[in-house]
Amino acid sequence: MSGKNEKPSGEGVTAKKAENFSEWYTQAVIKSEFVDYTAVSGCLAFRPSGYFAWESVQKATDALFREEGIMNVYFPLFIPEKFLNKEKEHVKGFNPEVAWVTHTGDSKLDERLAVRPTSETIMYDSFSRWVRSWRDLPMRYNQWNSVVRWEFAHPTPLLRSREFLWNEGHTVFATKQEADAERDVILGIYIKILKEYLALPGVVGKKTDSEKFAGAEATYSIEHILPGGGSVQGPDFHSDGQRFAKAFEIKFLDKNGKMEYAYQNTFAISTRELGVMIAMHGDDKGIILPPNVAMTQVVIIPIYNNDNRDEVLKVARKLAEKLASAFRVYLDDNDAYSPGWKFHAWELKGVPVRVEIGERDIKADKAVVSRRDTGTKHDIKLKELPEEIARLLKEINESLYHKALKFLEASTHHVSTWAELKKVIGENGGFAQGAWCGSAKCEAKIKSELKAKITNMPFDMQDRAEGRKCVICSENDARYIVNIAKSY
Amino acid sequence: MSGKNEKPSGEGVTAKKAENFSEWYTQAVIKSEFVDYTAVSGCLAFRPSGYFAWESVQKATDALFREEGIMNVYFPLFIPEKFLNKEKEHVKGFNPEVAWVTHTGDSKLDERLAVRPTSETIMYDSFSRWVRSWRDLPMRYNQWNSVVRWEFAHPTPLLRSREFLWNEGHTVFATKQEADAERDVILGIYIKILKEYLALPGVVGKKTDSEKFAGAEATYSIEHILPGGGSVQGPDFHSDGQRFAKAFEIKFLDKNGKMEYAYQNTFAISTRELGVMIAMHGDDKGIILPPNVAMTQVVIIPIYNNDNRDEVLKVARKLAEKLASAFRVYLDDNDAYSPGWKFHAWELKGVPVRVEIGERDIKADKAVVSRRDTGTKHDIKLKELPEEIARLLKEINESLYHKALKFLEASTHHVSTWAELKKVIGENGGFAQGAWCGSAKCEAKIKSELKAKITNMPFDMQDRAEGRKCVICSENDARYIVNIAKSY
Numbered sequence: 023m024s025g026k027n028e029k030p031s032g033e034g035v036t037a038k039k040a041e042n043f044s045e046w047y048t049q050a051v052i053k054s055e056f057v058d059y060t061a062v063s064g065c066l067a068f069r070p071s072g073y074f075a076w077e078s079v080q081k082a083t084d085a086l087f088r089e090e091g092i093m094n095v096y097f098p099l100f101i102p103e104k105f106l107n108k109e110k111e112h113v114k115g116f117n118p119e120v121a122w123v124t125h126t127g128d129s130k131l132d133e134r135l136a137v138r139p140t141s142e143t144i145m146y147d148s149f150s151r152w153v154r155s156w157r158d159l160p161m162r163y164n165q166w167n168s169v170v171r172w173e174f175a176h177p178t179p180l181l182r183s184r185e186f187l188w189n190e191g192h193t194v195f196a197t198k199q200e201a202d203a204e205r206d207v208i209l210g211i212y213i214k215i216l217k218e219y220l221a222l223p224g225v226v227g228k229k230t231d232s233e234k235f236a237g238a239e240a241t242y243s244i245e246h247i248l249p250g251g252g253s254v255q256g257p258d259f260h261s262d263g264q265r266f267a268k269a270f271e272i273k274f275l276d277k278n279g280k281m282e283y284a285y286q287n288t289f290a291i292s293t294r295e296l297g298v299m300i301a302m303h304g305d306d307k308g309i310i311l312p313p314n315v316a317m318t319q320v321v322i323i324p325i326y327n328n329d330n331r332d333e334v335l336k337v338a339r340k341l342a343e344k345l346a347s348a349f350r351v352y353l354d355d356n357d358a359y360s361p362g363w364k365f366h367a368w369e370l371k372g373v374p375v376r377v378e379i380g381e382r383d384i385k386a387d388k389a390v391v392s393r394r395d396t397g398t399k400h401d402i403k404l405k406e407l408p409e410e411i412a413r414l415l416k417e418i419n420e421s422l423y424h425k426a427l428k429f430l431e432a433s434t435h436h437v438s439t440w441a442e443l444k445k446v447i448g449e450n451g452g453f454a455q456g457a458w459c460g461s462a463k464c465e466a467k468i469k470s471e472l473k474a475k476i477t478n479m480p481f482d483m484q485d486r487a488e489g490r491k492c493v494i495c496s497e498n499d500a501r502y503i504v505n506i507a508k509s510y
Numbered sequence: 511m512s513g514k515n516e517k518p519s520g521e522g523v524t525a526k527k528a529e530n531f532s533e534w535y536t537q538a539v540i541k542s543e544f545v546d547y548t549a550v551s552g553c554l555a556f557r558p559s560g561y562f563a564w565e566s567v568q569k570a571t572d573a574l575f576r577e578e579g580i581m582n583v584y585f586p587l588f589i590p591e592k593f594l595n596k597e598k599e600h601v602k603g604f605n606p607e608v609a610w611v612t613h614t615g616d617s618k619l620d621e622r623l624a625v626r627p628t629s630e631t632i633m634y635d636s637f638s639r640w641v642r643s644w645r646d647l648p649m650r651y652n653q654w655n656s657v658v659r660w661e662f663a664h665p666t667p668l669l670r671s672r673e674f675l676w677n678e679g680h681t682v683f684a685t686k687q688e689a690d691a692e693r694d695v696i697l698g699i700y701i702k703i704l705k706e707y708l709a710l711p712g713v714v715g716k717k718t719d720s721e722k723f724a725g726a727e728a729t730y731s732i733e734h735i736l737p738g739g740g741s742v743q744g745p746d747f748h749s750d751g752q753r754f755a756k757a758f759e760i761k762f763l764d765k766n767g768k769m770e771y772a773y774q775n776t777f778a779i780s781t782r783e784l785g786v787m788i789a790m791h792g793d794d795k796g797i798i799l800p801p802n803v804a805m806t807q808v809v810i811i812p813i814y815n816n817d818n819r820d821e822v823l824k825v826a827r828k829l830a831e832k833l834a835s836a837f838r839v840y841l842d843d844n845d846a847y848s849p850g851w852k853f854h855a856w857e858l859k860g861v862p863v864r865v866e867i868g869e870r871d872i873k874a875d876k877a878v879v880s881r882r883d884t885g886t887k888h889d890i891k892l893k894e895l896p897e898e899i900a901r902l903l904k905e906i907n908e909s910l911y912h913k914a915l916k917f918l919e920a921s922t923h924h925v926s927t928w929a930e931l932k933k934v935i936g937e938n939g940g941f942a943q944g945a946w947c948g949s950a951k952c953e954a955k956i957k958s959e960l961k962a963k964i965t966n967m968p969f970d971m972q973d974r975a976e977g978r979k980c981v982i983c984s985e986n987d988a989r990y991i992v993n994i995a996k997s998y
Contacts, residue, residue: 074581135550
């Protein structure tokens, strides 16, 4: 049985999701006791329910990494300033956001230490000593840690945090071909995790050169649209080519006895994804947790009065014990609150399935089972409960995913002219999907005139660029199909 | 099959453990590729084998915490300076060791941020908002993270690190009685983990007032003696009483409607324990990993020449596949090295069991199985291998534990006079166990004259103090039996 201490406070969300998404989101994520603000702006406390969701994502992803032969390591939190300066693009990308340690105790450090914004530089210094021969390759390492990027003037819980939790995969290969082959494997793992654990779809594609990771040769991403219409970047994968290998001297003796620079990739999924999950699935009653990341999957609410309390609780306890062998169950036997109060409180916290059981139910050998996502209620015979709940939990995940997928499709607007593009970005929000000539000038115009950007170039759309004109300049032949959106 | 990339470098340990323990230790822990130095002094890179060992400890401990009803959370890496100042003793204990963030990007922060040396202050600020009523208690939270204490002028890998990984348990109770009852549960969990995963015994007892945790009312610890004779503090448990609750206003409405301050505990196990494990079990050939924390439990070394290579490798591969369903197995089929070279390389890395198989073995339907800890070799029929290896792995853990326990007993010297105490501390090293009157003056004399300290007051010895005189002043009646040692 889980959620021993997960007692709801019951203070509800007052904002409406459809009317004021941002206000609704922050109320929902905080009042559901998923995360909380702390005294350090932009740095959150993950409460048990929020951290459980992250641990679920972490464990499932980690198991898939391990199957692939990727091994976990841990590197220091601190990075010497001179390391960050070694790769030109990398330092330009991160320096403005770095938290600097300058003193320890009362002593000033000789060299400032960066609190890791990402670990390429400290890891690759070690890799340069560890990689000697082709026999040492591939070397596929990963770490789970927290990183700090002091980049948001107005942080939002999970979606725009200054400290966040993530995985950072760092892999080294002897050939470009092997390195490139890893891309679809890793993106496939992330797509699977998003779908099966967070019930989230996304648009998979390549970033433009101006939007790629600082130091990478190419970046691939999974992009989301939030209910408010803004886009959020999900998990990503970077092909680093030999750039870092050359900056950090990661060389190896190949099979022919020749020294060669290695090829590298990096990839990540972060706690921002939990924010996307909350934003996507929640409603005016609170958050809705997909069953595979819910600390409590089933809450049992006994319905009793002073006369039948002991009898009802006895049956409810037996039921809770029975269900706990297959699910994460919490029995709310708190006498201080009414069943109605408890219904609201657990809806706020997003528990996927509720089981009510009272005297009349017991007599009829049944219970009332409701779904958090749809609100539908059914009488279920007690002996059929385990099977029915297992079925329901599966169905809830699928149903949340398909609802989110329909929303994503409805939020994708095909545009053929600048006027259409401008209208979508200005009015509807969501993705404007159109053709692009590939010029930096046209990309810059999107930024300056629409305050939007190319989120990525969807993999499955690229065969449609041929024969079209660029939607921005309307002069040049199109080379890519791109999604354009305002960032959340 | 694990250890896909765990290819040995084979550069052996040159120092002798019995002659120069410190030099042996650092060579063993680095050359075995367990951890590595980085450019940041005192901050390590945990390589796959080292991180696997930590993850094994973490997962096993976490499962026991969860059974107890303790839930995981995550709190910010940064702590505002004013928070650290709230509890007088706490700030005095930690301020000299704190790494301070003063700038982000090019901007100076209004208030310095401490990189967490421990999380009491940032957590308890949140707890003061989360705890309202007796219904919210007990609240038993834990986090796994890294902490930074800039305390060692001469860091040693794992044993004296400036950044280390640990758990920090933080629990809140309504009554002193409930809080106190948690002590033996948590110490019991740590003792179990030490024994079953790290094959380590330790001395469980209470710290003196001058050695307790900064801010606690009482500290309990598990103490080790290293082969060099120095002591190392293992996992600990702190009874905080109401001290932090009063500093951070953690109050609740009790069942009678009265506001009361809560009672708190904190507890931790850290990666220092991996250092104790390496120090205790290793030998002149390298490190010895207890089977439950070994990334590779069984290494298979095929013995072949040009004529029978394919045949031998075919059988070895089938064997590896079969064993991999029950154990973490690595087949070393690298043609570039001789079997003898591989034996040494895998001994250095501490893999508990080695299986050799060559043409003659195949004909006799057997393999040669050796133990890393004792070096003993036996012929085992192929079909009996899974059962025999399972038995051996269990036996190796028990055998390592009992060897370490015998060493601990042999390193504990009963002393009745100041001269005896002085002799033990000066010559033998290890624990000098004697009676103490409890005075601060006598405790201070140990520090000033012997450069040693009271490690703790062993629980199971306290009934022996009666009727004895203090071993330090030889005047006062003894109140406690204490262990005295020099720190490693």
